[in-house]
Each structure stands twice: as C-alpha cells, then as structure tokens.
Amino acid sequence: MHDKTLTELAAALAAGEFSSRELTESLLGRIERLDGELNSFITVTADQALSAADAADAARAKGDAGPLTGLPLALKDIFCTQGVRTSCGSKMLDTFVSPYDATVVEKLAAAGTISLGKTNMDEFAMGSSNENSFYGPVKNPWDLSAVPGGSSGGSAAAVAAGLVPAALGTDTGGSIRQPAAFCGITGLKPTYGRVSRYGMVAYASSLDQAGPMARSAEDCALLLGTIAGHDLRDSTSVARGVPDYRDELEASLSGLKIGLPKEYFGDGLDPEVETAVRDAIKVYESMGASIREVSLPHTDLAIPAYYVIAPAEASSNLSRYDGVRFGHRCENPADLIDLYKRSRAEGFGEEVKRRILIGTHTLSEGFFDAYYKKAQQVRRLIRQDFLDAFEDVDVLMGPASPTPAFDLGAKKDPVSMYLQDIYTIAINLAGIPGISVPAGFVGNRPVGLQILGPHFAEQQLLNVAHQFQQATDWHRRQPAFGKENA
Ligand code: GLN
Numbered sequence: 001m002h003d004k005t006l007t008e009l010a011a012a013l014a015a016g017e018f019s020s021r022e023l024t025e026s027l028l029g030r031i032e033r034l035d036g037e038l039n040s041f042i043t044v045t046a047d048q049a050l051s052a053a054d055a056a057d058a059a060r061a062k063g064d065a066g067p068l069t070g071l072p073l074a075l076k077d078i079f080c081t082q083g084v085r086t087s088c089g090s091k092m093l094d095t096f097v098s099p100y101d102a103t104v105v106e107k108l109a110a111a112g113t114i115s116l117g118k119t120n121m122d123e124f125a126m127g128s129s130n131e132n133s134f135y136g137p138v139k140n141p142w143d144l145s146a147v148p149g150g151s152s153g154g155s156a157a158a159v160a161a162g163l164v165p166a167a168l169g170t171d172t173g174g175s176i177r178q179p180a181a182f183c184g185i186t187g188l189k190p191t192y193g194r195v196s197r198y199g200m201v202a203y204a205s206s207l208d209q210a211g212p213m214a215r216s217a218e219d220c221a222l223l224l225g226t227i228a229g230h231d232l233r234d235s236t237s238v239a240r241g242v243p244d245y246r247d248e249l250e251a252s253l254s255g256l257k258i259g260l261p262k263e264y265f266g267d268g269l270d271p272e273v274e275t276a277v278r279d280a281i282k283v284y285e286s287m288g289a290s291i292r293e294v295s296l297p298h299t300d301l302a303i304p305a306y307y308v309i310a311p312a313e314a315s316s317n318l319s320r321y322d323g324v325r326f327g328h329r330c331e332n333p334a335d336l337i338d339l340y341k342r343s344r345a346e347g348f349g350e351e352v353k354r355r356i357l358i359g360t361h362t363l364s365e366g367f368f369d370a371y372y373k374k375a376q377q378v379r380r381l382i383r384q385d386f387l388d389a390f391e392d393v394d395v396l397m398g399p400a401s402p403t404p405a406f407d408l409g410a411k412k413d414p415v416s417m418y419l420q421d422i423y424t425i426a427i428n429l430a431g432i433p434g435i436s437v438p439a440g441f442v443g444n445r446p447v448g449l450q451i452l453g454p455h456f457a458e459q460q461l462l463n464v465a466h467q468f469q470q471a472t473d474w475h476r477r478q479p480a481f482g483k484e485n486a
Contacts, residue, residue, distance in 0.1 A: 001023055001026050001027070002027060002165075002482070003162055003482075005165060005214070005216045005219050006068075006165045006215070006219040006222060007216070007219055007222060009071055010071060013069070013071070014060075014065065019053075019057045020053040020060070020069075020071075021050065021054055023070070024053040024072050024116070027116060028049065028050075030162060030163050031044055031116065031158075031163050034482070035158075035163060037481075038157050039136055039139065040120055040154040040157040040158040041074070041118065041119055041158065042089070042119065042135050042154070043085050043087075043117050044116060045115060045116065046117075049072065052114040052115075053072075056069050056070030056112050057070065065112065066111055067222060068108075068113050069111070069113075071165065072115075073108070073113050073114070073116070073164050073165065073167055073168070073223075074116050074117055074118070074119050074155060074158050074159075074163075074164045074166075075115050075119065075167065075168050076118070076121055076154065076155050076169050077089060077154070078125055078170050079200055079210070080100060080101060080102045080105065080199040080200070080201070081102070081105055082100050082101045083098075085097055086098045086118070086201065088121070088123065089121040089123040089125075089133040089151075090348065091328060091346070091348075092321050092348055093201075093327055094328065095328075098199075101199060102199025103199055103231045104168060104195060104196065104199075104227045107226055107229075108168075113226075116163075119155045120133050120135055120136075120153065120154030121133060121152060121153065121155075122150040122151035122153070122175075123349045123351065123352050124318065125170055125175055125201075125208075126151065126314070126351050126352055126355055127151050127351060128420045129406070129411065129420075130147060130151065130179075132150070132351045132352075134349060137408055139157065139408070140182060141157055141160045141161035141183065142160065142183065142184060142405070142445055143405065143443075143444050143445055144481065145408060146182070146404075146405035146408065146445060148179055148183050148405065149180075149182035149401075149405060150175060150179060151172075151175040152167075152170060152171070152187075152213065153179045153182075155169045156182065156185055159183070159215065160184055160185050161482040162478065165215065166212060166213065166223060167213050169187060169211060169213045170200060170203075170210045171187075171189035171208075171424075171428065172204050172209075172310060173306055173428050174421050174427075174428070176213055176436075177424050177434055177436040177450060178424055180213055180448060181399075181436045181438075181446065181448020181450070182401065182405035183446065184446030184448075184474070184477060184479070185213055185214065185215055185475070186213070186214055186216055186436065186437050186438065186465065186469075187211065187212070187214075187435065188211045188213075188220045188224060188433070188435045188458070188461070189433060189434050190211050190224060190228065190433050191433045192236070192431035193209075193238035194224075194228050194237075194240075194433070195209060195210045195224075195227050196210075196233065197209070197237070203317065204309065204310040204312075204313035205313055206309070207306075207309070207313070207428040207429070209428070211227075216466070216469055217462050217465035217468075218246065218462075218466055220245075220435070221466070222245070222246060225246070228242045228458075238456075240456065245458060245462050247459070248459045248463045249462060249463055249466040250466075251463050253289050253467050255290070256284070256288070256289040256394055257289070257292070257392070257393040258281065258291050258292075259292060259293070259294035259393030259395070259396045260281070260292070260397060261293075261294055261295065261296045261299070261389070261396055261398055262293050263295065263296050263297075263299035264399065269399060270404065270442065272404075272447075273404060273442060276439050276440030276441070276447040277397070277449055280439040281397055283468060283471050287467060296385040296426065298382045298385050299382075299426060301378045302382055302422070303421060304375070305375040305378040306421070306425045307358070307418055308358075308372060308374075309372070309375050309429070310355070311356070312359040312371075312372050312375075314355050315356045315359025315363065316363070318348075321344065321348075322340050323339050323340060323342075327343070327347060328346060329343050362375075379429045379430075382429045382430055383429065383430040385430075386432055386452070387430075387454075390453075395452060395457075395461065395464055397449060397452075398450055398452075399423055399447070399448070400448035400449070401420060401424070401448065402423065403420075404442040404446065404447055405445045405446070424450070427452060431455060432452060432454060432455055432457075433452070433453055433461055434461070435461045435465050436449065436450050436451075437451065437465045437468055437469065437475065438475045439468075444479075446474075446477075451465060
C-alpha cells in the first residue's frame with residue numbers, strides 16, 4: 001500500500017480493496033518501524049487517525065465518500081491543529097497546543113483526509129536542511145548520511161520513505177521545492193495568495209505559502225484543489241475561483257514554449273545536476289515543446305534581497321513570543337524585562353536568533369533605507385524579470401537546487417547554506433508558482449527539475465509536470481530504505 005500514489009489509493013479505497021482503517025494501520029506501522037531512524041515526525045496522532053479512518057469508512061459505506069475520503073497524509077508542524085501540539089520545530093512552542101485549526105487543516109479534514117501527524121521542520125521554517133529543528137535533524141531516506149532539505153524536510157522524507165502518500169509543506173524561499181527535489185518527490189509552491197495562510201505560523205508573511213508534497217503531479221493537483229481558495233480570515237488570500245486542477249493534466253504540450261534562464265545554468269551548478277535537468281528538457285522537446293534561452297538579469301540579487309526581507313518580517317512576526325501570552329516562559333523571572341530576555345534566549349535556537357538580529361537591525365532607524373527599502377526595490381526588479389520572461393515563453397525550467405542533497409553537517413557556515421537557495425528564492429519574491437519534479441539522480445541522490453509559471457498558472461504547471469511523469473518513471477523510484485522495510 002505504501003508505494004501507491006494518493007490517486008491510486010483513492011481508487012483502491014473506492015474499489016473496496018482495503019479499508020481506510022487497514023491503510024491507516026499499515027502506514028502507522030511503518031512510521032513506528034522506520035521513523036525512529038528517519039525522525040520525519042515530531043508528533044504522531046495515531047488515535048485520532050484511527051477514529052478518523054473509521055469515520056471515513058462509515059461515510060463510504062453510506063455512499064458519502066468524496067475523492068479524498070479516507071486518505072492518510074501528514075502536516076508540517078507549522079500548521080495549527082486543534083488539540084494537537086504545533087511546535088513549528090521550536091523549543092519556544094514545544095508545549096503549545098493550538099486552540100484552533102488552520103484553514104488548510106480544516107479543509108483537508110472536511111474533505112475526509114486523515115492526518116497521521118505533524119512533520120519535522122527547521123525551526124520557524126528557517127533553513128534549507130532541517131538541521132535547525134529543536135527535535136533533531138531528519139535523514140534523507142535515499143541516503144541516511146544526507147539531509148532531506150528544508151525547511152519542509154520531514155514532510156519530504158515521510159513521503160519519500162512511504163510513511164504517508166502526501167504531506168503539506170510551506171515555502172517561503174524554497175521550502176517545498178528544495179526538499180521535494182532532495183527526496184525525489186513532487187512539490188508545488190502555489191502563487192502567493194492562492195492558499196490561505198490563516199493558522200500557519202508566520203515566518204515572512206509576504207512570502208509564505210502552503211502547498212502539497214506528494215509522489216506525483218496528479219496527486220498535487222488533487223490536493224491543491226482542496227486547499228486553495230479565498231478565506232476571509234486571510235486578507236492576502238485571493239478571491240478567485242478554484243478550478244479542478246486535474247482537468248488539464250492530459251493536455252498536449254505540443255507548441256509549449258519553454259524558457260531556460262541562463263542564470264540558472266551558470267557557475268555553481270553541479271555538472272551532473274545540469275545533465276539530469278537538460279535530459280529532462282529533451283523529453284519535453286520530444287513532446288513538441290520548443291526551447292529557448294531567456295535571461296532573468298537580477299537573479300544574483302535574489303539571495304541578498306531575500307535575506308534582508310525575510311529576516312525583517314521574521315523579527316516582527318516573532319516578537320509575539322514574549323513568554324507572556326503563550327510559548328516558552330523562563331523560570332522565576334526577576335522582572336518583566338528579565339522575563340522577555342530569558343524566555344526568548346531559552347526558547348529560540350541559534351539560526352532564529354541570527355535572523356531576528358538581522359531583521360531588527362535592517363528595520364532600525366538609520367538602516368531602514370539602506371537595507372529594507374533597497375531590498376524591496378530589488379524585489380520589484382526581480383518580479384519584473386519574470387513578467388518580462390513570460391511575455392516570450394509559457395514556462396521556465398531549470399534545476400530546483402544547484403546540488404543534490406548534501407551530507408548532514410556539511411554546511412556549518414550560514415552563508416553557504418543561504419547560497420543553496422539560489423534557484424528557489426526569487427520565485428517567492430515575485431509571488432509566482434513553481435513545482436519541482438523528480439528528474440534523475442546523482443549517485444543515489446535525487447535531482448529535481450523546477451518548472452515555473454506566471455501568477456495563477458498552477459493548472460499549466462501541473463499539466464507540464466504530469467506529462468513528464470507520463471513519459472518518465474523517476475517519480476516512481478523508491479529508496480531502498482523504504483523497500484527493505486516494507
Ligand atoms: N531556506 C530559506 C530560509 O531559510 C527558505 C525557507 C523556507 O522556504 N521556509 O529562509
């Protein structure tokens with residue numbers, strides 16, 4: 001059961017091949033056997049999952065099942081879940097039990113899905129390797145000495161290892177696409193505003209967006225249709241109809257115009273990653289797509305602009321963790337200032353503190369114009385680069401990451417970690433959607449092909465990704481780790 005896609009599992013449940021309870025029990029058993037080694041879950045909600053599975057089976061027996069009824073999945077531990085710890089990978093929220101559900105959690109539950117638990121992540125979604133989690137690093141199921149990527153590394157590793165068929169992640173600067181690439185799964189970052197952020201712990205509010213991580217583009221289409229849509233509780237969510245994202249999956253790609261940004265194939269790109277990506281692009285050519293080189297001239301400014309804007313927003317968002325209202329509180333504070341200082345010093349990890357310091361500095365009087373305002377101006381230029389490129393081509397393609405998954409512990413210097421995000425970060429600054437699909441390997445470590453489209457072009461991205469998955473079987477490969485422990 002664990003090697004099937006969500007779509008296949010849905011068909012098997014509908015055909016009565018097994019019940020949702022049997023499926024849920026089988027996956028909970030895998031989590032129990034395998035996750036001690038992987039560490040992809042922070043919290044497993046077995047009891048709730050089994051009662052939800054029974055409810056799904058009962059609904060099906062009454063003829064009330066929808067396309068997602070009874071399907072298990074996992075939620076990155078950044079989504080508020082009523083009655084269940086929502087830690088955001090931080091000691092600060094280690095004992096925080098949310099009093100309400102995030103909009104996406106509510107929608108997935110209403111569609112009949114079953115959450116098996118909350119997945120591990122970099123603290124407050126800050127990181128590219130999952131090594132910044134208070135709960136310890138996650139291992140990459142393809143190679144246990146490698147990172148799974150971050151910050152949604154737990155979600156990616158859990159799907160890749162066959163612990164769940166799908167999971168939700170969030171992407172502020174690549175946190176869905178890069179771990180999807182590192183773990184050989186499919187991950188979609190929707191257009192900013194396509195999915196409600198209500199109940200998603202805020203990192204950088206103008207960049208954060210939730211999205212699906214699964215084996216196939218078809219599965220991502222199914223999930224996106226469920227989580228997308230306007231929400232009165234998130235003023236940045238966009239009032240725009242939600243199509244059935246599966247409708248266009250089979251459309252022909254003949255005549256598709258693909259742009260290859262020359263800046264995404266330059267220095268720093270691992271040659272074997274480049275070969276895999278170029279081979280993938282040849283598959284599109286064979287389907288009748290045309291390829292041309294384009295330029296995104298401000299690409300080299302994306303990392304500096306992002307690492308000003310994201311920490312600035314984070315320093316403001318994270319000021320709510322003051323030891324008073326919720327979250328970690330220090331023992332025996334001498335006075336209010338001592339309470340603030342020690343609660344925050346004890347509750348936050350090193351990378352989070354670094355970002356708060358950077359953000360507070362760049363927002364402070366005297367530095368605001370030089371850093372924050374300048375970064376916002378650069379952001380506008382980066383956005384314009386994409387809009388210009390989409391005048392000439394339908395989609396852009398390139399690598400999701402300059403290298404395959406690196407070794408655990410390999411990147412001690414924060415700047416070398418930030419440089420990892422070169423191909424993912426500009427997309428968030430521009431607000432456009434992007435998807436990473438499995439496209440080969442370097443040794444035993446997966447490579448992700450990234451496909452980008454204009455704002456609200458999710459349907460086209462999913463079509464383009466799905467057609468590749470009809471012609472290749474990279475997304476079907478499974479790590480030996482998951483197979484041996486079947
Ligand atoms: N790696 C980037 C960062 O550390 C992106 C993280 C994310 O998308 N949440 O900020």
